[in-house]
Amino acid sequence: MSLSVPARFAIVIPCFNEAPNVAPMVERVAAALEGVAWEAVFVDDDSPDGTAAAARAIAALDPRVRCIRRIGRRGLASACIEGWLASSAPFLAVIDGDLQHDERLLPRMLEALEQGAEMVVGSRHVAGGAAEGGFSPFRARLSRAGTALAAAVLPVRVSDPMSGFFALSRPVFEEAAPRLTGTGFKILLDLLLTLRRPVRLVELPYEFRAREAGESKLDATVMLEFLGLLADKALGGWVPLRFLAFALVGGAGVLVHLAALGVLHGLLSVPFGAAQWGATFCAMTVNFWLNNQVTYRDRRLRGPRLWQGLALFYAVCGIGAAANVGVAALLVRDGVLAWGLAGAAGAALTVVWNFAMSSTLVWR
Ligand code: GDD
Ligand code: MN
Numbered sequence: 001m002s003l004s005v006p007a008r009f010a011i012v013i014p015c016f017n018e019a020p021n022v023a024p025m026v027e028r029v030a031a032a033l034e035g036v037a038w039e040a041v042f043v044d045d046d047s048p049d050g051t052a053a054a055a056r057a058i059a060a061l062d063p064r065v066r067c068i069r070r071i072g073r074r075g076l077a078s079a080c081i082e083g084w085l086a087s088s089a090p091f092l093a094v095i096d097g098d099l100q101h102d103e104r105l106l107p108r109m110l111e112a113l114e115q116g117a118e119m120v121v122g123s124r125h126v127a128g129g130a131a132e133g134g135f136s137p138f139r140a141r142l143s144r145a146g147t148a149l150a151a152a153v154l155p156v157r158v159s160d161p162m163s164g165f166f167a168l169s170r171p172v173f174e175e176a177a178p179r180l181t182g183t184g185f186k187i188l189l190d191l192l193l194t195l196r197r198p199v200r201l202v203e204l205p206y207e208f209r210a211r212e213a214g215e216s217k218l219d220a221t222v223m224l225e226f227l228g229l230l231a232d233k234a235l236g237g238w239v240p241l242r243f244l245a246f247a248l249v250g251g252a253g254v255l256v257h258l259a260a261l262g263v264l265h266g267l268l269s270v271p272f273g274a275a276q277w278g279a280t281f282c283a284m285t286v287n288f289w290l291n292n293q294v295t296y297r298d299r300r301l302r303g304p305r306l307w308q309g310l311a312l313f314y315a316v317c318g319i320g321a322a323a324n325v326g327v328a329a330l331l332v333r334d335g336v337l338a339w340g341l342a343g344a345a346g347a348a349l350t351v352v353w354n355f356a357m358s359s360t361l362v363w364r
Pocket of ligand 2: 096211
């Protein structure tokens with residue numbers, strides 16, 4: 001067993017269901033960083049497969065290894081942030097816990113940081129790098145689209161802004177930390193968009209390996225979160241992401257309403273008043289479902305609480321709609337605003353009301 005010395009290089013390893021990969025990971029990091037005072041911080045989101053226990057078993061023998069187990073939380077980006085916050089090392093890195101990243105790059109990353117780089121990014125897209133082994137054709141196309149989108153909004157040139165394998169110096173992390181969104185998978189993008197200045201950045205090529213054990217956690221929600229991150233940063237962090245999602249769902253609700261109205265009144269000749277009621281319920285129901293899937297995915301209602309939530313949501317939206325109509329009517333009557341603006345003001349008020357009530361009463 002090694003005597004513990006203060007770590008100079010902290011390797012954060014986000015993990016979800018990576019139990020079989022934990023021991024090989026530590027071995028590989030130890031071999032790659034021979035002679036360096038490193039520490040490995042596993043950040044596990046309470047994986048059902050016992051990842052945390054696997055990490056602790058090693059930590060019990062090796063003081064360079066630690067494990068943070070988060071309960072009731074999910075998220076790759078926030079796992080990285082919390083891992084780095086838990087370390088005092090002057091140099092920080094993140095590497096996937098599934099052995100897909102080439103740990104032999106770590107010493108060169110550290111070297112570049114020591115020579116003054118603020119960030120060192122493991123890139124699949126510079127000469128010598130490759131992703132073919134690790135990606136299906138679909139994932140490769142998706143990754144390229146994401147990369148192009150990210151490049152359009154970034155303050156620095158990075159060939160692989162979607163990389164999940166990189167290192168940075170502590171001052172740079174501390175500079176960004178208070179303003180990181182911590183949503184989704186793309187912590188590097190989050191950092192670069194938060195820093196909003198050209199950082200001294202070095203890219204090192206590596207080959208993305210195929211996964212040996214376990215499976216990828218990238219799904220539709222993760223992609224939505226990616227778009228959310230870009231939107232959040234585009235808005236300068238002033239509009240909460242959840243509100244943005246809620247408003248977008250509301251917009252979709254308007255389309256559902258019109259479509260339902262078209263079917264009920266236009267096609268089936270249901271009288272207009274009754275068709276309006278039917279369309280309203282359709283829109284509210286679809287909105288409730290979408291909000292439950294996306295906006296409040298982390299507080300998703302299931303079972304009996306789903307029906308309770310739906311009933312409450314109808315009530316909240318009902319009051320919101322009444323307020324909308326009432327406020328718009330008042331503004332027009334008193335000549336404060338023209339009808340178009342009054343209608344918009346009423347609608348905006350309703351979205352804010354619905355959001356506030358949904359966040360506090362429906363999805364508590
Ligand atoms: N703590 C925690 N919480 N860890 C997570 C979570 C989570 O919610 N989701 C995923 N991880 C861990 C995984 O266990 C793995 O160690 C690592 O984060 C990457 O997740 P994968 O699910 O293996 O991602 P991938 O292989 O599809 O995506 C890779 O490619 C991207 C590049 O396009 C990763 O390297 C990403 O980091 C990278 O950005
Ligand atoms: Mn992976």
